[in-house]
Amino acid sequence: MLAERLPSILPPLDRQESLEVTAVHSVAGLLPPGKPLIAVAPYCAPHHSATMQALVGGGPGVARPGAVSLAHRGVLFLDETPEFSSHALDALRQPLESGHVVVARSAGVVRFPARFLMVLAANPCPCGRFSRTNDQCECPPSAIRRYQARLSGPLLDRVDLRVEADRVTRAELTATGARGESTATVAARVRAARERAAARLAGTPWRTNSDVPGRELRSRWHAVPGAMDDAERGLERGVLTARGLDRVLRVAWTVADLAGHDRPDAGDVALALQLRTGVPRGVPMTIGAPA
Incomplete structure (x- = not known):
């Protein structure tokens, strides 16, 4: 959906x-x-x-x-x-x-x-019921590992955002009324972010953050000093690959464009890192309207 x-x-x-x-x-x-x-x-x-x-x-x-x-x-x-x-x-x-x-x-x-x-x-497993808080899954650990291993590491390294979807509760399913932003509101925010990126990339061969090569991104469009420290430590520990580090910076620029920031700050990079690794870092998962 x-x-x-x-x-x-x-x-x-x-x-x-x-x-x-x-x-x-x-x-x-x-x-x-x-x-x-x-x-x-x-x-x-x-x-x-x-x-x-x-x-x-x-x-x-x-x-x-x-x-x-x-x-x-x-x-x-x-x-x-x-x-x-x-x-x-x-x-x-x-x-x-x-x-x-x-x-x-x-x-x-x-x-x-x-x-x-x-x-x-x-799904997290063949039966689809595995989770850290649910004991209804009957799949053996070996079956879960085999199922998840069908997605190769090199392919997953090219996935920038990894979000775990929780089960819908009864209250959420039966609630009435609007429970989120309209399509028009989100589309306007995306359009404004695209315009910010296009203005920043004017005069270059690229038009969106996803088009910019990693080397150019690192050398010409920097985050706020110190904002990338956690991500760079992740590279040193092997949590991120070199490609993954570039993609964290790229997503951080998109987060900054959505939030109306001139450059990615520590919060923008932390959210990009959280979205890539799935590890909570104490930052909100929603992005408000551009400033």
Whole structure:
């Protein structure tokens, strides 16, 4: 439900992005009737039985775009992620880094764009009832380890935000009235954050925080002095990889943009680190309206 609503809070596609998305869907023969130009972020949610070719593209003869390209400039949602083929999941690592996928076939080599927001959903164990506060799970520890190990370390290292969803209580399920912000409110905050990032990156080849290479991010856009100390200690202890450290800084910039800060402070970095590791650090998980 949350993943399906992500496109509604993403900013509308600009003309260049619309042309890119429309071209991919046109090649795949999936252009919506009566819509010569796609203007909203696409959403793609393949079934867990999808093959590697269905995810990254391919097929006999002329290669066709896969789910990663159909989700270009939008959202790729993989529900029940551990049920996907491990080979198919690991094939996502390259497009997540490069923003495109190259498919070679006897008829030629095709390069499809694939810059997408990946959302993974997974149960904690095969029965889905395991938690630190729930004793209803009957899965043996070995089965839980095998199930969780289906998501490889290199793939998880490319996941910036890791949030554990608690069970919905009876009171929450039966409560009436609005219990959160509207889509329009969140979308406005996201749009303002994107505008802050675009203004900061003006004159560079990049437009969003996710586009900026790690080396450029470390050398040109610094956090407040001392804000990255905990994250850098995590790198020294092996809790974070070098890629993970770059991604913590990148997420901290996004948190700062959402909060209206000129530079990420210690609180922004702590929240980014908490979202990546899942370890509570005494910071709130909600972000208010920009200042």
